[in-house]
Amino acid sequence: MKSAVCDIVHKMSDKWCLEERAPVVEDSAGDPIVKDTQPPPPVSEDGCLSIVVLGASGDLAKKKTFPALFNLYRQGFLQSHEVYIFGYARTKISDDDLRDRIRGYLTPNKNTAEGHTEDVSKFLQLIKYVCGSYDAAEGFQCLDKEISEHEISRNSIEGSSRRLFYLALPPSVYPPVCKMIKTYCMNKSDLGGWTRIVVEKPFGRDLESAEHLSNQIGELFEEPQIYRIDHYLGKELVQNLLVLRFANRFFLPSWNRDNISSVQIVFREDFGTEGRGGYFDQYGIIRDIIQNHLLQVLCLVAMEKPISLKPEHIRDEKVKVLQSVAPLNDEEVVLGQYDGYLDDPTVPAGSNTPTFATMVLRIHNERWEGVPFVLKAGKALESRKAEIRIQFKEVPGDIFKCQKQGRNEFVIRLQPSEAMYMKLTVKKPGLEMSTAQSELDLSYGQRYQDVTIPEAYERLILDTIRGDQQHFVRRDELKAAWEIFTPLLHRIDKSELKSVSYKPGSRGPEEADELLKKVGYVQTHGYTWIPPTL
Numbered sequence: 001m002k003s004a005v006c007d008i009v010h011k012m013s014d015k016w017c018l019e020e021r022a023p024v025v026e027d028s029a030g031d032p033i034v035k036d037t038q039p040p041p042p043v044s045e046d047g048c049l050s051i052v053v054l055g056a057s058g059d060l061a062k063k064k065t066f067p068a069l070f071n072l073y074r075q076g077f078l079q080s081h082e083v084y085i086f087g088y089a090r091t092k093i094s095d096d097d098l099r100d101r102i103r104g105y106l107t108p109n110k111n112t113a114e115g116h117t118e119d120v121s122k123f124l125q126l127i128k129y130v131c132g133s134y135d136a137a138e139g140f141q142c143l144d145k146e147i148s149e150h151e152i153s154r155n156s157i158e159g160s161s162r163r164l165f166y167l168a169l170p171p172s173v174y175p176p177v178c179k180m181i182k183t184y185c186m187n188k189s190d191l192g193g194w195t196r197i198v199v200e201k202p203f204g205r206d207l208e209s210a211e212h213l214s215n216q217i218g219e220l221f222e223e224p225q226i227y228r229i230d231h232y233l234g235k236e237l238v239q240n241l242l243v244l245r246f247a248n249r250f251f252l253p254s255w256n257r258d259n260i261s262s263v264q265i266v267f268r269e270d271f272g273t274e275g276r277g278g279y280f281d282q283y284g285i286i287r288d289i290i291q292n293h294l295l296q297v298l299c300l301v302a303m304e305k306p307i308s309l310k311p312e313h314i315r316d317e318k319v320k321v322l323q324s325v326a327p328l329n330d331e332e333v334v335l336g337q338y339d340g341y342l343d344d345p346t347v348p349a350g351s352n353t354p355t356f357a358t359m360v361l362r363i364h365n366e367r368w369e370g371v372p373f374v375l376k377a378g379k380a381l382e383s384r385k386a387e388i389r390i391q392f393k394e395v396p397g398d399i400f401k402c403q404k405q406g407r408n409e410f411v412i413r414l415q416p417s418e419a420m421y422m423k424l425t426v427k428k429p430g431l432e433m434s435t436a437q438s439e440l441d442l443s444y445g446q447r448y449q450d451v452t453i454p455e456a457y458e459r460l461i462l463d464t465i466r467g468d469q470q471h472f473v474r475r476d477e478l479k480a481a482w483e484i485f486t487p488l489l490h491r492i493d494k495s496e497l498k499s500v501s502y503k504p505g506s507r508g509p510e511e512a513d514e515l516l517k518k519v520g521y522v523q524t525h526g527y528t529w530i531p532p533t534l
């Protein structure tokens with residue numbers, strides 16, 4: 001065996017962990033011996049930890065960030081003897097006001113209701129609020145002072161502490177905030193501690209603005225310090241994709257253009273912009289959902305097998321897929337806007353911003369040439385769901401004359417009711433020899449009854465603390481993603497491509513279904529998968 005540092009995946013306390021092993025060298029007989037002298041770890045993953053939520057007064061902070069931190073705390077991933085949480089924003093409120101704002105969002109889940117109220121009180125005591133602006137020294141000096149006091153109170157040696165800054169803020173303020181953090185709030189010296197920043201989407205509006213933002217932040221922080229979060233990468237069934245594809249023999253030979261006729265990645269919401277139309281209108285559904293969430297899922301569905309599970313190996317493969325996507329064809333894009341969207345007083349009159357889009361991405365490589373990847377996302381539709389639908393080609397030389405009933409489909413339901421099911425043809429049970437559509441169904445709610453599936457933000461925040469960037473978007477990935485959509489977005493911004501209207505509560509514009517048919521999708525009739533109930 002060659003001398004090497006091996007990453008292994010092993011099972012420990014029911015959790016799959018990536019573990020770095022000691023270097024392996026060979027003895028004279030060629031047997032491996034494990035060296036007991038290891039280089040010190042480059043960064044600390046334990047010790048005094050300060051988590052700063054910037055934009056603590058906002059929507060994301062109260063609905064997602066603080067609840068995720070609470071759940072990590074409840075599960076023991078954040079220990080009260082080492083962690084302290086700081087909220088930072090301009091709004092003038094007290095510590096208790098902030099605690100009161102978030103208390104109602106710290107809800108128990110089905111397996112951890114016991115002791116909930118007490119845990120909420122203890123958790124809230126770990127939170128302090130600092131008020132300040134995003135571009136002036138004073139607030140950040142004050143923040144640094146508070147963090148340092150916490151570190152001193154935990155007997156942390158200066159420079160050995162961990163500082164995590166979560167920017168739950170509009171991207172327009174990322175540059176000044178990063179500048180302030182860099183100037184006033186960094187971990188003081190290089191004694192194993194670290195400073196990391198988490199930035200939310202939308203990261204830019206197009207290629208140019210994203211690159212500009214990346215340059216601004218890149219001048220202040222190194223790439224390993226920057227965590228570009230896309231919460232879809234934290235969803236259970238998205239995290240399952242690599243295991244599914246590369247740990248199951250029967251998927252390996254069938255996952256390609258020889259067998260698959262189309263792939264759909266779909267996001268539907270059954271509510272509109274709900275008073276946030278003004279914010280949404282600056283972005284639209286492509287920037288809000290498709291360029292990030294759905295494209296990330298596409299990468300994991302389409303990428304080649306990485307050399308290992310190391311974050312850089314995985315992200316290298318994702319970049320290759322993105323760079324293989326051909327320019328979008330206007331003929332394969334349908335844009336929609338739901339009736340009533342323009343009634344929102346915060347939406348500019350006559351806005352062309354799409355609240356729905358279906359588009360076909362073509363991956364120009366050996367595995368996928370000719371297979372349409374249809375990305376579809378819409379607000380104010382008939383249901384809320386996100387799924388990946390892989391339709392297989394027809395069986396050649398069909399002797400059962402069953403093709404009319406529908407093709408094989410493999411569906412990965414990301415939400416709600418996480419599941420994977422395979423639509424297949426079986427003999428209809430009974431005396432007659434006839435065929436019927438049925439399914440092999442792995443519904444998580446039924447199969448894993450004792451497991452609480454963690455919230456995406458919970459996992460991803462834990463990853464940032466552990467320094468694992470696998471599920472975060474690397475700079476070159478982001479650039480490649482914007483390269484795909486920027487020409488289209490610019491044409492939409494100039495109203496060269498128009499949104500057609502659709503009825504709220506519908507499937508979206510009929511043109512989208514027609515496009516799907518045109519690219520070869522065959523709808524199954526007379527069969528619907530129903531999530532099993534317990």
Ligand SMILES: NC(=O)C1=CN([C@@H]2O[C@H](COP(=O)(O)OP(=O)(O)OC[C@H]3O[C@@H](n4cnc5c(N)ncnc54)[C@H](OP(=O)(O)O)[C@@H]3O)[C@@H](O)[C@H]2O)C=CC1
Binds near residue numbers: 061090173202
């Ligand atoms: N909300 C959600 O569900 C999701 C949000 N995101 C992203 O997360 C980030 C935060 O989102 P969200 O919490 O909804 O945003 P908010 O609009 O609630 O803004 C968060 C905080 O930022 C401050 N702020 C708002 N507008 C400005 C401004 N123009 N200039 C300076 N500060 C401002 C406010 O704090 P104060 O005035 O007190 O300083 C506000 O409380 C955004 O990038 C968003 O795109 C991503 C996914 C989902």
Ligand SMILES: O=C1O[C@H](COP(=O)(O)O)[C@@H](O)[C@H](O)[C@H]1O
Binds near residue numbers: 231288289386
């Ligand atoms: O990022 C966003 O995602 C939410 C949907 O997230 P989900 O986890 O509930 O699927 C969407 O409502 C919002 O517009 C968008 O910014």
